[in-house]
Amino acid sequence: MRKILIVGAGQSGLQLALGLQSRGYEVTLMSNRTADEIRAGRVMSTQCMFHTALQHERDLEVNFWESQTPRIEGLGVSVAGPESQRVIDWVGKLDGYAQSVDQRVKMAGWLETFAQRGGQLVIHGAAVSDLDFFARRYDLVMVSAGKGELVSMFGRDASRSPYDAPQRALAVAYVHGLGPRPEHPEFDAVRCNLVPGVGELFVMPTFTTSGRADILFWEGVPGGPLDVFQGVKDPQEHLALALELMERYTPWEYARATKVEPTDANATLSGRYAPIVRNPVGRLPGGGLVLGVADVVVANDPITGQGSNSASKCAAAYLASITEHGDRPFDEAWMRATFDRYWDTAQHVTKWTNAMLAPPPEHILDLIGAAGGLQPVADRFANGFDNPADFENFFYDPELAGSYLAAVSAQVQAGA
Numbered sequence: 001m002r003k004i005l006i007v008g009a010g011q012s013g014l015q016l017a018l019g020l021q022s023r024g025y026e027v028t029l030m031s032n033r034t035a036d037e038i039r040a041g042r043v044m045s046t047q048c049m050f051h052t053a054l055q056h057e058r059d060l061e062v063n064f065w066e067s068q069t070p071r072i073e074g075l076g077v078s079v080a081g082p083e084s085q086r087v088i089d090w091v092g093k094l095d096g097y098a099q100s101v102d103q104r105v106k107m108a109g110w111l112e113t114f115a116q117r118g119g120q121l122v123i124h125g126a127a128v129s130d131l132d133f134f135a136r137r138y139d140l141v142m143v144s145a146g147k148g149e150l151v152s153m154f155g156r157d158a159s160r161s162p163y164d165a166p167q168r169a170l171a172v173a174y175v176h177g178l179g180p181r182p183e184h185p186e187f188d189a190v191r192c193n194l195v196p197g198v199g200e201l202f203v204m205p206t207f208t209t210s211g212r213a214d215i216l217f218w219e220g221v222p223g224g225p226l227d228v229f230q231g232v233k234d235p236q237e238h239l240a241l242a243l244e245l246m247e248r249y250t251p252w253e254y255a256r257a258t259k260v261e262p263t264d265a266n267a268t269l270s271g272r273y274a275p276i277v278r279n280p281v282g283r284l285p286g287g288g289l290v291l292g293v294a295d296v297v298v299a300n301d302p303i304t305g306q307g308s309n310s311a312s313k314c315a316a317a318y319l320a321s322i323t324e325h326g327d328r329p330f331d332e333a334w335m336r337a338t339f340d341r342y343w344d345t346a347q348h349v350t351k352w353t354n355a356m357l358a359p360p361p362e363h364i365l366d367l368i369g370a371a372g373g374l375q376p377v378a379d380r381f382a383n384g385f386d387n388p389a390d391f392e393n394f395f396y397d398p399e400l401a402g403s404y405l406a407a408v409s410a411q412v413q414a415g416a
Contacts, residue, residue, distance in 0.1 A: 001025065002327070003025075003137070003138045003139050003140075006027065006028070006293075007030045007141070011311035012293045013293065014111065015060065015315040016293065017029045017119060018062055019319040021117055023319075030122045031124075032123070034111075042268075043269050044107075045172075049100065049101075051097070052309070052313065054099060065207055072100070073093060075192065077193075078192070078194065080194065091189050094382055101207050102206055102207060104208070105209055128149060132286045135284055142292075143290050144294055144296060153290065154278035155278060156276055156277075167222070167357045169220040170219055170270060171238065171241075173242050173268045174208055174214070174215055176260065177259045178257055179256035190203070193249075198220065208263050210264060216242050216257070217302075232270060235267050238270070239268065243257060275301045276298075277299075280335060281339075291335045291339070293314060294310060295311065298310065298346045298349075300353040301357055303356050304352055304356055304388070310346055314342045314346070317341045322338075351391075355395075361398070364401070366402075376411070376412070
């Protein structure tokens with residue numbers, strides 16, 4: 001039985017551990033926190049997982065919260081104009097619903113499941129020296145902990161990392177008491193509110209430790225009017241700031257948020273990081289090799305909501321590569337080929353995310369505007385969140401975008 005060590009108990013590390021465990025591998029998982037500590041800790045993310053990523057969880061039969069979690073059936077875009085009035089407002093329908101489960105709920109539950117199924121769980125914050133010791137005792141060591149000392153083993157890939165500084169200041173609040181969007185009270189949607197030159201507000205339903213809730217997520221241009229959350233630890237103070245900004249910049253969202261309260265004492269989070277792609281293979285002082293997983297090697301800004309989706313897709317790709325490899329050694333060539341398999345999908349996420357962080361060119365503004373009157377365009381844009389590779393076909397190139405809009409307009413007119 002092949003022995004595998006996974007360091008880090010997030011979406012990718014746990015999904016991979018559970019998948020390998022189900023296929024008969026001897027898996028050791030290192031986490032710096034217990035399940036109870038995770039469950040009682042601070043919120044970690046704004047995860048919204050679309051159909052493909054959710055299906056990876058279903059395939060492993062670890063979608064434990066699916067029936068309790070709100071079904072997100074659409075994705076809407078609003079653009080603020082002068083005097084904070086909406087100049088664009090539409091919603092596209094998803095082909096398969098999305099869902100958001102608070103990672104405190106999911107990671108704690110998955111950690112307990114891994115242990116209950118006989119997995120070796122080590123509660124310890126690993127250092128490079130630890131991995132140097134373990135690398136000689138395992139057939140494969142993978143690092144899925146995206147922060148801390150271990151990340152320093154994986155060098156920055158400058159050719160794939162155009163930014164060397166954070167492009168957004170991030171502020172998250174989980175709340176109870178948010179009203180429905182009056183434009184579509186009959187179904188839930190992620191709402192993306194774009195405030196040109198200032199930042200973005202994302203609003204999405206979720207399932208948290210206390211049940212149904214909603215996430216208010218500001219992304220602010222650094223140094224701008226939204227960059228005010230640094231150092232704010234009190235959830236009430238954080239939420240008051242978020243609501244004040246909503247009233248000023250997105251009053252249509254503020255109108256349904258006048259009665260919200262934090263879900264718990266750890267319901268807020270703020271921070272920033274530079275988007276980066278790293279070398280997937282880390283070399284230990286003793287000569288051993290470790291493979292980076294998910295946001296250890298590809299960390300995009302959350303503006304396109306791809307973090308947990310990418311983590312799930314990475315775990316699925318690595319699981320397939322490991323099981324297909326049989327008893328052959330997990331050497332550097334295999335590690336690089338395994339990462340390349342993931343990069344086949346991740347490259348589209350990175351390209352799209354980096355494009356959305358920059359001021360949009362005219363043809364993208366035309367696409368977003370046209371979606372308000374052409375439902376097929378709105379639907380295609382929404383489903384790009386599940387399959388970002390499709391943006392290659394109509395989003396980046398002005399000629400492709402123009403041809404696509406002309407074709408859809410002609411179809412709509414012919415059917416009218």
